[in-house]
Amino acid sequence: MNVTIYDVAREANVSMATVSRVVNGNPNVKPATRKKVLGTIETLGYRPNAVARGLASKRTTTVGAIIPDISSIFFSELARGIEDIATMYKYNMILSNSDQNPDKELTLFNSMLEKQVDGIVFMGGKISEELLQQFEKSPVPIVIAATVQGTGDIPTVAIDYEQAAYEATNLLVSHNHQHPAFVAGETEIETNNEKYKGYLRAVTEHNVEVKQEYIVKSTNTYDAGLKAAQQLAELSDRPSAVFVSSDEMALGVIHGFQDIGLNVPEDIEVVGYDNTRLATMVRPTLSTVVQPTYDIGAVAMRLLTKLMNKEEVTDKNVTLPHRIIERNSTK
Amino acid sequence: MNVTIYDVAREANVSMATVSRVVNGNPNVKPATRKKVLGTIETLGYRPNAVARGLASKRTTTVGAIIPDISSIFFSELARGIEDIATMYKYNMILSNSDQNPDKELTLFNSMLEKQVDGIVFMGGKISEELLQQFEKSPVPIVIAATVQGTGDIPTVAIDYEQAAYEATNLLVSHNHQHPAFVAGETEIETNNEKYKGYLRAVTEHNVEVKQEYIVKSTNTYDAGLKAAQQLAELSDRPSAVFVSSDEMALGVIHGFQDIGLNVPEDIEVVGYDNTRLATMVRPTLSTVVQPTYDIGAVAMRLLTKLMNKEEVTDKNVTLPHRIIERNSTK
DNA sequence: CTGAAAGCGCTAACAG
DNA sequence: CTGTTAGCGCTTTCAG
Numbered sequence: 199m200n201v202t203i204y205d206v207a208r209e210a211n212v213s214m215a216t217v218s219r220v221v222n223g224n225p226n227v228k229p230a231t232r233k234k235v236l237g238t239i240e241t242l243g244y245r246p247n248a249v250a251r252g253l254a255s256k257r258t259t260t261v262g263a264i265i266p267d268i269s270s271i272f273f274s275e276l277a278r279g280i281e282d283i284a285t286m287y288k289y290n291m292i293l294s295n296s297d298q299n300p301d302k303e304l305t306l307f308n309s310m311l312e313k314q315v316d317g318i319v320f321m322g323g324k325i326s327e328e329l330l331q332q333f334e335k336s337p338v339p340i341v342i343a344a345t346v347q348g349t350g351d352i353p354t355v356a357i358d359y360e361q362a363a364y365e366a367t368n369l370l371v372s373h374n375h376q377h378p379a380f381v382a383g384e385t386e387i388e389t390n391n392e393k394y395k396g397y398l399r400a401v402t403e404h405n406v407e408v409k410q411e412y413i414v415k416s417t418n419t420y421d422a423g424l425k426a427a428q429q430l431a432e433l434s435d436r437p438s439a440v441f442v443s444s445d446e447m448a449l450g451v452i453h454g455f456q457d458i459g460l461n462v463p464e465d466i467e468v469v470g471y472d473n474t475r476l477a478t479m480v481r482p483t484l485s486t487v488v489q490p491t492y493d494i495g496a497v498a499m500r501l502l503t504k505l506m507n508k509e510e511v512t513d514k515n516v517t518l519p520h521r522i523i524e525r526n527s528t529k
Numbered sequence: 530m531n532v533t534i535y536d537v538a539r540e541a542n543v544s545m546a547t548v549s550r551v552v553n554g555n556p557n558v559k560p561a562t563r564k565k566v567l568g569t570i571e572t573l574g575y576r577p578n579a580v581a582r583g584l585a586s587k588r589t590t591t592v593g594a595i596i597p598d599i600s601s602i603f604f605s606e607l608a609r610g611i612e613d614i615a616t617m618y619k620y621n622m623i624l625s626n627s628d629q630n631p632d633k634e635l636t637l638f639n640s641m642l643e644k645q646v647d648g649i650v651f652m653g654g655k656i657s658e659e660l661l662q663q664f665e666k667s668p669v670p671i672v673i674a675a676t677v678q679g680t681g682d683i684p685t686v687a688i689d690y691e692q693a694a695y696e697a698t699n700l701l702v703s704h705n706h707q708h709p710a711f712v713a714g715e716t717e718i719e720t721n722n723e724k725y726k727g728y729l730r731a732v733t734e735h736n737v738e739v740k741q742e743y744i745v746k747s748t749n750t751y752d753a754g755l756k757a758a759q760q761l762a763e764l765s766d767r768p769s770a771v772f773v774s775s776d777e778m779a780l781g782v783i784h785g786f787q788d789i790g791l792n793v794p795e796d797i798e799v800v801g802y803d804n805t806r807l808a809t810m811v812r813p814t815l816s817t818v819v820q821p822t823y824d825i826g827a828v829a830m831r832l833l834t835k836l837m838n839k840e841e842v843t844d845k846n847v848t849l850p851h852r853i854i855e856r857n858s859t860k
Numbered sequence: 861c862t863g864a865a866a867g868c869g870c871t872a873a874c875a876g
Numbered sequence: 877c878t879g880t881t882a883g884c885g886c887t888t889t890c891a892g
Contacts, residue, residue: 200668245639245642245643246643247584247643247645248643248644248645249580249583249584249589249644249645250584252580253578253580253581253584258580260623260644267609268599268605268608268609268612269605269606269608269609269823270605271602271605274599274600274601274602274605275600277599277600277624278598278599278600278626281599281624281625281626282626285625285626290623290625290640290641290644291623291624291625292591292621292622292623292624293608293612293622293623293624294612294616294621294622295609295612295613295616308576309621310621311576312576312577312578312579313579313580313591313621314578314579314580337531420806420809420810446810449810450810453810453812456812457812475751476810478751479751479777479780479781479784479807479810479811480810480811481784481787481788481812492600
C-alpha cells in the first residue's frame with residue numbers, strides 16, 4: 199500500500215487537513231508545524247495522489263491537445279509551444295492525434311472530457327458542425343490554434359492566412375511575374391482555402407485572367423510538391439514563379455524543378471509558407487511566409503490558462519503577426 | 530452539476546452497480562436492463578468520470594511519455610508510434626519534454642507518478658544514476674525507447690546503434706575510403722557514443738591510425754553539420770567520405786560541402802543516420818542508416834501494455850532490425 | 861492556526 | 877442477474 203495523507207497526519211500528530219494545507223502551500227499553518235509535516239512527508243516518502251485530488255477539487259491540472267499529426271514538422275512545433283506554457287503553469291498535457299478525421303476528433307474530445315481535463319487546445323483542418331456544437335456546450339474552455347473556424351465563436355489564436363498569402367503572392371508579382379502559379383495542400387483544410395483566397399486576390403487584382411492550369415491542388419507532402427513541379431514544368435506556358443502553401447511542399451517543388459534541370463530562382467522563383475526549419479535546410483534556401491508556429495501554441499495555451507482561471511479576457515481572438523522572409527529561392 | 534452514475538441509477542430504477550456494469554461492458558446484465566440503462570444514459574447525457582473511476586479502480590488508463598523534444602523530427606515520429614498504440618489499447622498519453630535535462634527528467638517522472646499513470650515510456654540521452662534508481666523502485670512499469678541505458682535493467686526497445694554505425698562506416702570503407710570522417714552529435718547522448726564506437730571499430734579494423742581531426746564532435750543540428758563540413762573541407766588532407774550521426778546534421782554536412790563548391794558524392798560521400806523523412810528531402814538524396822523510429826515507439830508502447838497488464842513477457846529487451854539504405858549521397 | 865467530517869463519482873467485493 | 881456497502885485519497889466547509 200502506498201503512503202497516504204492519512205499516514206502522514208498520524209505520524210506527524212496533526213490532522214489530514216493540516217497536511218493538505220502544507221502540501222498545497224496554504225499559508226495558514228504555523229511554521230513549526232509546517233516544518234514537522236514536511237519532515238515526515240520526507241521520511242515517509244509521501245507522494246500526493248493527483249487523482250484523488252482531482253476528484254475532490256474538481257481540477258485535474260491537465261489539459262488536452264487534439265492535433266492532426268504530431269509527426270508533422272509544423273504541428274510538432276506548435277505542440278512544443280503548448281507544452282512549454284502548460285508546464286510553466288503546472289499543467290500536464292494529454293496529446294492525441296486526430297489525423298483530421300472528424301469522427302476521431304469527436305471521440306478524442308469526449309474522451310478528454312471524461313478524463314476531466316481543465317481545458318483543451320484544438321488544432322485541425324476544418325471544424326465539423328457537430329464538433330462545433332459540442333465545443334459550444336463544453337464544460338471546460340477550449341482554444342483553437344492555427345485553425346480557421348467558420349461560423350463558430352470559440353477563442354482562437356492564428357495569423358491572417360489570407361492576407362499573408364496575398365502578400366507572398368504579391369512579392370512574386372512585384373518581381374515581374376504577372377501570374378504566379380499556386381500549389382495547394384488539401385483544400386478541405388480551411389487554412390489552405392484562406393491561402394487560396396489570398397493568392398487569388400493578389401492575382402486578380404492585377405487584372406489577370408486566372409489560368410486554372412496554374413493552380414495545382416494536391417496534398418501537403420514533399421512528394422506532392424515534387425509532382426506538382428513536374429506538372430507545372432510541362433505546361434506549354436510554364437509559369438515563372440510559384441507560391442506554395444507549405445514549406446514541405448515547397449521543398450518538393452524546388453527539387454522537382456531542379457530534377458528536370460530548371461534553376462531556382464533564375465528560371466523560376468518559389469515562395470513557401472510556415473517558415474519551418476525546413477526553409478533553411480534546402481538549396482537555394484526558401485523564401486517563405488513566417489508563421490510564428492511555436493508562438494501560436496504558446497499564446498493559445500496562455501489564453502487557455504486565463505480562461506481556465508476565469509480571468510477576464512478582453513480579446514478572445516488573437517491574430518499574431520506574420521511577415522515574409524526573402525531568402526534565395528526568390529531573386 | 531454534472532450527471533453522475535447515481536442519477537442514471539435512480540432514473541433507470543436500478544442500482545449504481547448495475548449502471549457501472551453496463552458502462553464497463555460487464556456481461557452480467559440482462560439485455561433488457563442493459564437497454565434501459567443505455568437509454569437513460571443517452572437521455573441524461575451521462576459521461577463517466579474517469580477521475581473517480583481511476584481513484585476507485587487504481588487504474589487511470591493513462592500513460593506518460595518523457596521525450597527530449599517533441600519538435601525534433603526524430604522524436605516526434607517516435608511519439609506518433611507510441612500514441613498510436615496507446616490509443617489502440619485505450620490509453621491516453623501525457624507527453625512532456627525533458628530537453629534531456631536530468632533534473633527535469635526527475636521532476637517529470639515524479640509528476641507523472643503523482644498523476645497515477647499506469648506506465649511510462651522514457652526517451653532520453655543518458656539515464657542519470659538517480660533517475661535509474663527511481664525507475665527501479667517505480668510502482669508502475671517503465672519502458673525505455675531509443676535510448677541506451679548503461680547499468681540498468683529496465684525493459685528497452687532500440688536498435689543496435691554500434692553495429693549499425695559499424696556497417697554504415699564499412700559501406701564507406703568498401704567504397705575505397707580507407708578513413709572516413711565522423712561528425713557526431715552530443716557525446717553525452719549515449720546513442721551517439723555507440724555510433725562513435727561502431728565507427729571506430731570499422732576504421733581501426735583496417736589497421737588505420739585514427740586521425741583525430743577527422744572526428745568532429747558537435748551538436749545535433751543542421752547548422753552544426755554545416756560548420757562541421759566547412760571544418761573538414763579546410764583540412765589539408767580533406768577526407769573523401771563522412772559518416773554523420775543523424776540525418777539532420779547530414780543535410781547540413783551535404784550543404785556545407787556544396788556551399789564551398791564540393792560535389793556529393795563525387796568529391797565526398799556522405800552517410801547519415803535515422804532515415805527520417807529528411808533523407809529524401811535533399812539533393813543528392815541521403816544514404817543513411819534505417820532506424821525504424823515509428824516502430825520503436827510502437828513496440829515500446831506495446832511492450833508497456835503487456836507489462837501493465839502483468840502479462841508474461843519473455844524478452845524485456847527488444848532490439849529491432851536496422852539496415853543501410855543507399856541513395857545518391859554515396860556512389 | 862488546527863481539527864472533524866462530509867463528500868467528490870466510481871468500483872469491487874459480497875450477498876442474495 | 878442485481879443491489880448494498882465500503883472505501884479509493886484528498887479537499888473543503890465549518891467550528892473552534
